[in-house]
Amino acid sequence: MRLSEIKNILETVEGVTFRLPKGTYVLEHFHVTEVGVVTRNFIDCGGTVRKETVANFQLWDANDYEHRLKPKKLRNIIALSEKVLGMEDSEIEVEYQDTTIGKYGLDFDGKDFVLTVKNTACLASDSCGVLEKREVVEDQSCCTPGGGCC
Template sequence: MTLRQVKEHLAEMDTLQFQLPDGSTVPSHFHVTEVGQVSKDFIDCGGTLRHEKAVNFQLWNADDVDHRLQPKKLKNIIKLSEKKLFIDDSLEVEVEYQGNTIGKYSLEFREGKFHLASTLTDCLAKDQCGIPEPQTEEQSSSCALGSGCC
């Protein structure tokens, strides 16, 4: 989900809710302690230079159980971040949330609330590493011309 989409959803919400992948919700007294722009420059295992940019939200629970962040307040924090950090609102949003360690999630919106979606690592150069792409059901059930399977 892009930052632009987050802002559009915030404009329509009365209360702010984040749901974790296991179905539980982030406690309603959470704080958004950071809104930032994260830039990552790296070389994948195939030797390709890559550059990624994302908007990062950090959610944190405090002992302040009376705190309730409202959608309008988060929208104002985002607006200030865009202005001060020159954030492009077409960037994808990633969310950090404390579990056993800091978890990194992508963001989705369903049923009137934000959902933290699990993220996975991946090899970005499978062709260079000799890792075959997974076949679709259709590919694995049909014979390739000249393969001798028919």
């Protein structure tokens, strides 16, 4: 989800809820403690210089049990971040503390904002020798000791 998309959604929803990938919810008294720009400059394993920029939202569960973030308040936080930081219409990455700080993508299912799983990947698979995934053979009859297929 891009920054422009969340801003449009926040114009129409009555509440702000975030659902984790496994179906549980971020506690309703969460805070958005940061909205920012994260830029990552790096070289992939194939030697290509790359730059990635995301709009970063950090969610935090506090012991402020009466707190509820309203859509208008989140719109105001985003607007201030755009003005002060010069944010562009980037993809949103959400940080949330589980057993460690997790980084998630963001989607919307018509009711809840959904934190989506992000995965690592080789960005230079064509030049670094990573083999394509092989199809898994379901028929186990060929996999006998010494058969060479396993």
